[in-house]
Amino acid sequence: MEFEPVIGFETHVELAAKSKVFCDTRAEFGGEPNSYVCEVCLGLPGTLPVLNKTSMELSLKVALALNCDIPEVTEFDRKNYYYPDLPKNYQISQEYRPLGRNGAMTILMPGGREKTVGIHNIHLEEDAGKLVHDVYKGRGVSLVDLNRASTSLLEIVSQPDMRSPEEAEAFMETMRSLLRYLEVSDCKMQEGSLRFELNVSMRPKGQKEFGTKVEVKNVGSVRAVLRALDYEMRRQTEILEDGGRVIQETRLWDDERGETRSMRVKEGAKDYRYFPEPDLPPVHIDREYLETLRKDLPELRDAKRKRFVEEYGLPDYDAGVLAAEKAVADFFEECTRLHNAPKVYSNWIMVYILRELGGEDEKEIADLKITPEHLAQLAQILDSGKINQNIAKKVLNKSLQTGDLPEKIIQEKGLEMVSDSGEIEKFVDEVIVEQAGPVEEYKNGKDNTLNFLVGQVMRKSRGKAQPDTVQELLRKKIRGEQP
Numbered sequence: 001m002e003f004e005p006v007i008g009f010e011t012h013v014e015l016a017a018k019s020k021v022f023c024d025t026r027a028e029f030g031g032e033p034n035s036y037v038c039e040v041c042l043g044l045p046g047t048l049p050v051l052n053k054t055s056m057e058l059s060l061k062v063a064l065a066l067n068c069d070i071p072e073v074t075e076f077d078r079k080n081y082y083y084p085d086l087p088k089n090y091q092i093s094q095e096y097r098p099l100g101r102n103g104a105m106t107i108l109m110p111g112g113r114e115k116t117v118g119i120h121n122i123h124l125e126e127d128a129g130k131l132v133h134d135v136y137k138g139r140g141v142s143l144v145d146l147n148r149a150s151t152s153l154l155e156i157v158s159q160p161d162m163r164s165p166e167e168a169e170a171f172m173e174t175m176r177s178l179l180r181y182l183e184v185s186d187c188k189m190q191e192g193s194l195r196f197e198l199n200v201s202m203r204p205k206g207q208k209e210f211g212t213k214v215e216v217k218n219v220g221s222v223r224a225v226l227r228a229l230d231y232e233m234r235r236q237t238e239i240l241e242d243g244g245r246v247i248q249e250t251r252l253w254d255d256e257r258g259e260t261r262s263m264r265v266k267e268g269a270k271d272y273r274y275f276p277e278p279d280l281p282p283v284h285i286d287r288e289y290l291e292t293l294r295k296d297l298p299e300l301r302d303a304k305r306k307r308f309v310e311e312y313g314l315p316d317y318d319a320g321v322l323a324a325e326k327a328v329a330d331f332f333e334e335c336t337r338l339h340n341a342p343k344v345y346s347n348w349i350m351v352y353i354l355r356e357l358g359g360e361d362e363k364e365i366a367d368l369k370i371t372p373e374h375l376a377q378l379a380q381i382l383d384s385g386k387i388n389q390n391i392a393k394k395v396l397n398k399s400l401q402t403g404d405l406p407e408k409i410i411q412e413k414g415l416e417m418v419s420d421s422g423e424i425e426k427f428v429d430e431v432i433v434e435q436a437g438p439v440e441e442y443k444n445g446k447d448n449t450l451n452f453l454v455g456q457v458m459r460k461s462r463g464k465a466q467p468d469t470v471q472e473l474l475r476k477k478i479r480g481e482q483p
Contacts, residue, residue: 043088
């Protein structure tokens with residue numbers, strides 16, 4: 001029997017608010033353990049939470065961008081459970097009246113196919129702290145760092161609409177791109193500000209009913225999520241093929257072993273004993289205020305991708321790559337504003353700039369040593385004929401290393417094209433003498449030999465001669481014509 005996966009996600013986003021969601025304690029990554037805490041986020045007796053307006057505003061922007069139904073009144077609830085990094089023994093969350101429901105997000109698959117993934121709900125809550133597992137005096141210990149406790153956390157719960165790892169990957173990439181476009185979070189997965197919790201079940205292909213869902217936690221990167229998904233698909237399929245029953249549970253991903261392991265039987269809402277948060281009043285969302293937020297939303301990825309095709313004449317693929325990250329798209333547009341050469345910039349950004357980004361350290365384009373001014377100046381020099389494409393590539397690589405402007409590099413390295421026709425002619429004459437065999441082959445009709453001869457002249461000129469000029473001179477001289 002052939003099985004198919006049913007995949008959904010709970011996306012957890014730490015919002016870019018300067019203070020925590022219910023107190024004015026600073027909210028940022030790092031710091032000495034337990035230094036970013038106060039009486040409120042520690043849940044000490046006699047303290048009261050106060051909702052952070054910025055956190056609510058950022059959350060509403062996401063709800064609007066995901067086309068959610070936003071109620072006129074939203075409320076907070078207490079989610080009761082005990083865990084060492086939860087100082088109050090409950091979490092302020094939203095269960096009954098979240099700030100967004102029934103949304104949708106379009107993901108773009110390879111080949112241009114679009115798929116809509118439903119958004120079940122969006123709710124604002126407080127994050128838990130962090131457990132650090134270590135060894136002390138030869139014994140394993142777990143240390144608690146509460147710096148992250150009560151940080152603004154937006155949870156986006158998708159519908160189980162994905163049916164393949166490819167769709168799951170497209171969802172995660174699209175969601176990360178959307179959140180960064182909205183500038184609601186830095187989305188640094190290595191710092192925990194974006195976390196994807198995977199929900200997956202298997203069912204016989206063609207069956208409408210869902211299988212038993214398993215939630216997978218502790219996945220710290222897109223790559224880890226995909227590995228965990230692959231493992232769970234195989235594990236659950238083997239159980240079903242053997243006539244067994246998949247247990248609804250929460251499992252942890254062990255990245256070193258490449259496997260999931262059972263953490264706890266999956267709780268339901270009744271296990272958390274949700275009840276309305278008594279210390280926070282209902283939040284009334286003014287419709288005019290909401291429309292103001294809607295008007296302030298930036299141009300998002302799909303709209304930008306389509307505009308890049310129409311306005312700059314870029315291929316669909318190029319436009320999709322450039323529009324995937326807002327910072328990269330802005331970099332490209334600033335280049336075109338300075339000097340109009342969109343396809344040239346597109347090629348350079350995709351080949352050279354993006355090569356420097358990503359990786360384990362997740363470099364941002366703002367971290368690079370070059371700016372749009374570098375690319376615009378290089379494109380202008382290329383258009384002037386002072387350098388060719390090969391030299392432009394060398395200059396661009398040097399700029400990436402040093403941060404020097406192209407003009408300075410070209411002058412210091414003497415890379416300007418040889419414009420003296422007499423000097424080029426001298427190189428051509430030398431090659432005709434030195435390469436008598438290939439010259440004779442060309443005379444006898446082997447046209448491809450001309451490319452070899454051009455290459456020899458370019459080598460002598462250190463790549464600074466114009467290939468078209470070299471080719472024309474070689475043709476005429478070999479044929480005995482006057483250049």
